[in-house]
Amino acid sequence: xxxxxxxxxxxxxxxxxxxxxxxxxxxxxxxxxxxxxxxxxxxxxxxxxxxxxxxxxxxxxxxxxxxxxxxxxxxxx
Amino acid sequence: xxxxxxxxxxxxxxxxxxxxxxxxxxxxxxxxxxxxxxxxxxxxxxxxxxxxxxxxxxxxxxxxxxxxxxxxxxxxxxxxxxxxxxxxxxxxxxxxxxxxxxxxxxxxxxxxxxxxxxxxxxxxxxxxxxxx
Numbered sequence: 001x002x003x004x005x006x007x008x009x010x011x012x013x014x015x016x017x018x019x020x021x022x023x024x025x026x027x028x029x030x031x032x033x034x035x036x037x038x039x040x041x042x043x044x045x046x047x048x049x050x051x052x053x054x055x056x057x058x059x060x061x062x063x064x065x066x067x068x069x070x071x072x073x074x075x076x077x
Numbered sequence: 078x079x080x081x082x083x084x085x086x087x088x089x090x091x092x093x094x095x096x097x098x099x100x101x102x103x104x105x106x107x108x109x110x111x112x113x114x115x116x117x118x119x120x121x122x123x124x125x126x127x128x129x130x131x132x133x134x135x136x137x138x139x140x141x142x143x144x145x146x147x148x149x150x151x152x153x154x155x156x157x158x159x160x161x162x163x164x165x166x167x168x169x170x171x172x173x174x175x176x177x178x179x180x181x182x183x184x185x186x187x188x189x190x191x192x193x194x195x196x197x198x199x200x201x202x203x204x205x206x207x208x209x
Binding site: 045067 | 164
């Protein structure tokens with residue numbers, strides 16, 4: 001198997017793995033935030049802030065994977 | 078560190094971006110600066126939409142379903158398609174788009190570190206306790 005074939009196989013798998021990882025992380029983060037807000041409703045603002053920033057950072061990781069995909073896509077074929 | 082932290086971070090990023098524009102054009106060129114600018118603006122809108130969706134969903138009086146659905150229908154197709162378009166057109170280098178995209182997070186981290194070093198949250202908590 002040559003370099004380009006390996007790239008063509010691995011790029012979509014890599015992006016898929018990044019998406020799965022982000023989905024699991026985001027689900028866990030939001031679930032934990034909901035539990036925390038349920039336990040301490042008065043701290044909802046602080047928890048929401050941390051959750052929003054965390055969600056944006058997790059989403060950013062998937063987008064980085066997508067950018068790398070686009071950068072390496074040109075090297076296939 | 079309440080929800081206003083996000084609004085202030087968005088505002089700070091906008092100001093930093095505006096200050097950066099002329100220097101960027103002068104030192105690194107027009108297209109790289111435009112790429113950084115576009116990446117940062119995309120990131121700003123992304124955070125604005127995430128923040129608005131969370132605020133519409135998680136609130137004491139119950140979720141505002143119509144607003145949440147409207148925001149989701151706008152964010153996911155429109156924002157992601159525009160991101161795809163930015164990456165797909167050959168004018169902008171992806172590296173510079175990523176730098177712009179990361180700029181917002183850099184400012185958030187710097188603001189959080191600044192608050193940590195200056196103990197702003199501790200002072201706020203203490204002053205609230207004193208008032209009570």
